[in-house]
Amino acid sequence: MKDASPRAIYLKDYQAPKYFIERTQLTFELFEDYTLVSSVLTMFRNEQQSGGELVLHGHELELLSVTLDGQALTAEQYVANAESLTIHELPDQFTLSIQTRIFPQKNTALEGLYKSSKMFCTQCEAEGFRRITYYLDRPDVMSVFETRIIADQQKYPVLLSNGNMTHSEKLPDGRHLTVWQDPHKKPCYLFALVAGDLQHIEDSFTTMSGTEVALRIYVEPQNIDKCEYAMDSLRRAMKWDEEVYGREYDLNIFNIVAVDDFNMGAMENKSLNIFNSSCVLANPKTATDAAYQRIEAIVAHEYFHNWSGNRVTCRDWFQLSLKEGFTVFRDACFSADMGSSTVKRIEDATMLRTVQFAEDAGPMAHAILPASFIEISNFYTVTIYEKGAEVVRMIHNLLGADLFRKGSDLYFSRHDGQAVTTNDFVVAMEDASGIDLRQFRNWYHQAGTPELTVSDEYDAQKQQYKITFTQSCPDTPESDNKEPFHIPLQIGLHLQDGSEAPLHCDNDVDFNAKTSVISLKKPQQSFVFSNVSTAVVPSLLRGLSAPVKLHYPYTREQLLFLMRHDTDGFNRWDAGQALATDIILELADCVLANKALTLDERLIGVFRETLKQSDLDKAMVVKMLTLPSIAFLMEQQSPAHVQALYAARHFVKKTLASELHCQFSDIYQENDITGAYKPNYDAMAQRSLKNLSLQYLLESDREQYLSLAVEQFEKANNMTDQSAALSAIVNSRHRDTAASVLQQFYQQWCHDPLVINQWFSIQAGSDYLQGVDACNELLSHEAFDMKNPNKVRSVIGVFAGQNLRHFHAVNGQGYSWLADRIIELDALNPQIASRLLGPLTKWKRLSVESGQLMKLALEKILAHGNLSKDVYEVVSKSLAN
């Protein structure tokens, strides 16, 4: 950080803990207005560190008592406040007993122990455990936990924690006790507790060595019919991790609990994963295909953490990508294996290039191994997760599948039970493969998206093709002078007849003919390919083989050529996106210059061809017929003119719709599945093609398609079709029909909060909702609740993050409205407030007028004062960088 805040903490200051906690015995007594927490910590001094006082972390705690080896401490022996407990003189080994009182019912930050509807639950990552009791709340302190939970038996018949339940008993006054023991050492961020009136479904899984594991999913009684898909996903994930990574589950029980109020998707607590209910609950009538896919991916992600995160954990929070990047890579491969690897890659690349590249170019840019932070909660970012996964993917591609597996085996066995660093991961990969990753490490500590500029020439006489790559990386707040990256670039060369040239490259060790991967290591590097019989069109960065921006001056004809001939499915799609992007950007310039708009006929031709290709995977067809989003286009235009981009994109979509409505209508009919809903890949692809066609049909402004949409809305036997019809209508010009189907939908589903969240987000993201007044109406709706993160995301998050046309209204009302909501939310839930700041951090990317209005909104938040660390960090860095 250029403008170092006094409150930032730095990776370079890391020091091992002075004390360790061998055993942690916790007792929770849950009451209706407070909870008593007693902890007995068996501790010893770390001989590697020079001794001294013990400073335990705390947050808003009320200390009731503290004893050392059974003796109450005198006032001179310790200093306690709400944020820490310091004990001055300590023997080498000792037992510390601490009692605190906490108030879960008042906890709206949803960190530590809190109440979600009628149940108690916890969220301790990253630093939530310190809101429960004074502790060494850092991931390199790993301890064996025993948890006793005492609560009213009628209100909370189910009491859960990590590990195995070893005891339960009835107590006087209608209370009961359960005792849980987790044999695995873990950091306290993996601690979990749940108490509630819950029902569960049960299944079992026999591991590869024959151990039987009981699998349970706990939910509130009304949701018991919505757990099957999550259970099925869990079993598939367990099997996959055995087959692909040789990782076996290590306890006899694995529990998942669904809660309504949760700051993110889910949490991998040891053997007791806690999930946002939106990432567990599904049945055909209430959940969309997208929700089914998310459930499968998140259940797998959390399960995979059992090895990549729990058995081998992070030394400190700067290493977060060690577990998150690796686990995202693992879940992406799992999803690819469950469906289509090309389609999954397209989805991930789209998100990376839209969201992560923007983060990497903005004021919050950070390396996947950041050098500093003020609030760790702000660093659960697309950079740590998705770019982190890309970095692991590059290692996978450089080593090949077999050596990568050797590397991961070595990493898991070498570091089992340890808290380690990203460097330990890379060393294991190097040791197992013998491949030198020294320069590759620059990906870990350098922020920013590298840019690759490519030029080429063909010598017909010598039959040689020379290609030159120049890499650079823009300055970012953490660092200016970047060392060159080791960029693996997968390449193919297309001859004029569309076939691929065999790749003979004489000049460099940095080309691997077997994998067609060029290793770029220098600021500028050329490669000469021989025996090339005609001029070529290069297919570069296949499968997005590195998270970089590529600049090659493709003509539109060359892009069309690649769309037809490229053997790499990803790059065929990518060529289509590049063509559409080029066309929309040019039209946006026309909008700005007040010139008439005409659509390049070639795009219509390409769409027509794609619609005819009946042999293509339907999910691929959907990707090829989807225009780049406004958010993506904003990243390609400098400065970004949102309204012009919207107008240009809308013009393209409308023109395609009216030119091709007959074809879309045929596709719609062909893919209108009848029969029971199935959440399998082919059926999902078919529904998604049908529903994309419906969107285009409504854009065509022909009345008959409105009735088609209304009919689909009314007759659908599944939520995917019903909500797609709703969304198509709400985004059409038929406002009266939109109002009436919205009303109908609400009546039908007002008893189901997750469906109502979809109802909120469809409106908040639509053209139907034309600005902040309409947003305010949603906020005052009876179904809205500012304390529920899912609802906040559905309305405020979707409006500011996805309804770019209205959020970026030229009067700046959207910005100042968002600033007010953030101030309001910061008092309740800083993590959620801080997340909502994302759109405002982009102010420098916009036209001067809009940028200034956004800056004012940021200044308004800063001027409010009394901000959480979370919001302060993002606002101050956005204004400074």
Ligand code: B3K
């Ligand atoms: N590890 C958690 C994220 C915790 C976020 C804390 N603010 C979920 C996951 O990535 O699997």
Ligand code: ZN
């Ligand atoms: Zn994770």
